[in-house]
Amino acid sequence: MESVAFKCPNCNADIKFSAADQKFNCEYCGSSFTEQEMKEIAASIEAQAANRPEEAVQTDSEFEEQTNIYHCDSCGAEIMADENTAATFCYYCHNPVVLAGRVSGEFRPKYVLPFQIDRKTAIGHFQDWCKKHWFLPKDFLNAGQQEKIVGLYVPFWVTDVNVNAEMDALGKNVRTWTSGSYQYTETKEFAVARKANVVLKGLPADGASHIDDDLMEAVEPFDYQAVKPFAMQYLSGFMAEKYDQDFSAMFPRIQKRAVQASDQLVRASMTHYSSISVTRSDIKVMNTTWDYMLLPVWFMTYKYGDKIYEFALNGQTAKFVGTPPLSKGRVAAFCTAIGLIAALITLVVGVIVK
Numbered sequence: 359m360e361s362v363a364f365k366c367p368n369c370n371a372d373i374k375f376s377a378a379d380q381k382f383n384c385e386y387c388g389s390s391f392t393e394q395e396m397k398e399i400a401a402s403i404e405a406q407a408a409n410r411p412e413e414a415v416q417t418d419s420e421f422e423e424q425t426n427i428y429h430c431d432s433c434g435a436e437i438m439a440d441e442n443t444a445a446t447f448c449y450y451c452h453n454p455v456v457l458a459g460r461v462s463g464e465f466r467p468k469y470v471l472p473f474q475i476d477r478k479t480a481i482g483h484f485q486d487w488c489k490k491h492w493f494l495p496k497d498f499l500n501a502g503q504q505e506k507i508v509g510l511y512v513p514f515w516v517t518d519v520n521v522n523a524e525m526d527a528l529g530k531n532v533r534t535w536t537s538g539s540y541q542y543t544e545t546k547e548f549a550v551a552r553k554a555n556v557v558l559k560g561l562p563a564d565g566a567s568h569i570d571d572d573l574m575e576a577v578e579p580f581d582y583q584a585v586k587p588f589a590m591q592y593l594s595g596f597m598a599e600k601y602d603q604d605f606s607a608m609f610p611r612i613q614k615r616a617v618q619a620s621d622q623l624v625r626a627s628m629t630h631y632s633s634i635s636v637t638r639s640d641i642k643v644m645n646t647t648w649d650y651m652l653l654p655v656w657f658m659t660y661k662y663g664d665k666i667y668e669f670a671l672n673g674q675t676a677k678f679v680g681t682p683p684l685s686k687g688r689v690a691a692f693c694t695a696i697g698l699i700a701a702l703i704t705l706v707v708g709v710i711v712k
Contacts, residue, residue, distance in 0.1 A: 376477070378475075421466040468649045470587060475657070480676075509595070510657050514652070519646050523618070524551075527636045530546065558619055655672055656670065656673055657669070668680060
């Protein structure tokens, strides 16, 4: 099984993308390369490949040859990576994963959004979050747990949506005033109608069924102006999921989000009324265009009792989301301490009163 390696032209060691300085670095000799220099290196690799018919340039067929699947028998996650990535455990359930084979060319993304947050910074954000939560289990972020914080490229369908929206409503403006000993109330009613063509740009939906949809929506937004045409070198040093839900399977979710967003926009145009009662709403998705992208997320999962807790950090903006587990022992100890303090205060007050 052949592998794709982006080698340093100075020492022939592996080159990895650094989220910290947005360059491609050789950890062995310290050489650093810009995006343009990496293009030249990639061009050199392609030129060498052209002399060997069995090696194609980086097309869909080449992607199929370059990309491995690491399969988790426990939760079913399928991690996409080149052979330079050490996929030794599942980012989701922490069980070991095994090499399952190649990825077909249909899973080749069109774009990738490179990581802006490196591993050290990601761990720092997790640690800062932990300081604000007193009742976490003691081993929640120990050294072993920190090793399981994983930089993952999540597969997303990013969609532009055109929506036609029509809405009728009854608007009311209420005015109250007092004159002498009388209070007056004036209510005016208006027939309100709205028609709008709404264009929503870059509406995302992750295409991995076992990644929590609410978690991925909470970690938004991403700035798509920073996306790059997909190239394998961006995966170096990270993991990547392949989608198991194609766009047709994701369309109902995209449609629901588009309708909700359009509904909010239309209602927002009626804010100069005291109250609004919608009598008719007709919101339809008319057209969609989409791209398959890999977007950067730092993941951590933690099993406490029989439940797996998921945490995510946006690899571009550092937005952090997740629900903390509560240590029953720590909560009980805290309540006991509060009870003892309250009893002591009561005793002291009683002695002073006497």
